[in-house]
Every structure is written in structure tokens, then in C-alpha cells.
Amino acid sequence: MSNLEIQSINLWLSKIHHNKDTSKSQRANEAKTILQLKYQKIGNGRQRIVYDLNNGYVLKVALTKKGIQCNKREFKIYNHCQADLRKHLCPVKEFGDGWIIMEKMDIKVPNGIYNKEVTQLKNKFLAAGIRPRDMGNSNIRLSKKGKITVIDYGHFIMD
Secondary structure, three states: OOHHHHHHHHHHHHOHHHHOOOOHHHHHHHHHHHHOOOOEEEEEOOOEEEEEOOOOEEEEEEOOHHHHHHHHHHHHHHHHOOHHHHOOEOOEEEEEOOEEEEEOOOEOOOHHHHHHHHHHHHHHHHHOOEEOOOOOHHHEEEOOOOOEEEOOOOOOEEO
């Protein structure tokens, strides 16, 4: 990311505490206006807004203080979990204050595989001391190698 983009994110972060009573869409719209990033917004949740960097990666920018924590948690879990679990987590490329860059994954998990394999994967995380909160169909994809991969694990809890 360029220095100008990081400055833009820092400006947005300085305003986060002012919008705690706004709706999810209001926060995302305000962030988009202030950030003025050249990338296409591909989604947002309550805590973060996601941009496609057009290079195989996405940028997640915090919309709230909780969003900052979600980014930190994804970075920490990805870098400190067991290797056999890491292959089921969307890779983190870069991390900074209020933002994280991760690999872009588009292939949705077919319903036929979803229930059985996701339950098994949740159990693997639990056995490793990681509580996989919010691991629904919207937060998982298939990697290029066909592995179920969690693309949003900001709400996971690592003991």
C-alpha cells in the first residue's frame, strides 16, 4: 500500500469513535467517503470494510474499534496456530494499524461438502484451543487446492 493510502486509513481511524451509534451501512459509507481508496469495495460487515486490491489480495479496513481487534486477531491466529490448521486459514500478507491484507478467495463451498467437513474442521480448531466463532457459510471458501478455508476469522478466540 502507498503512504497516501495508509494516511487515508489513519485519518479514518481517527474518526472511528465518533460513529459508534451509526448503522453498519452508514459506517461503511462514511468510511468509503473518507478513505477515498481507488479499489472496488466488495463487501462490509459490522466491523470492517473489504476492498479488492486487483492483485489476488483483499484489504480489510476496520470500521470500529472491534474491527481493529478483528484484524489483530486474524494476524495473531494466522501466525501462531499449528501448521495443519493454518492451511485452513486465509493467508495474511500484510498487517498494519487498522488494516490487514489477505489472499482473495472466491470459490464458495458447495452445500454437499459444507456440513460434514465444516463440523470436522470446527472440531480440529477446538482441539487446538481455538474457538471458531462465526464460522458460517459466508466466512468460508475453497482454496485453489480445494481445501476449506476460513476467510474471516476475526471473531475466533485463541486460548
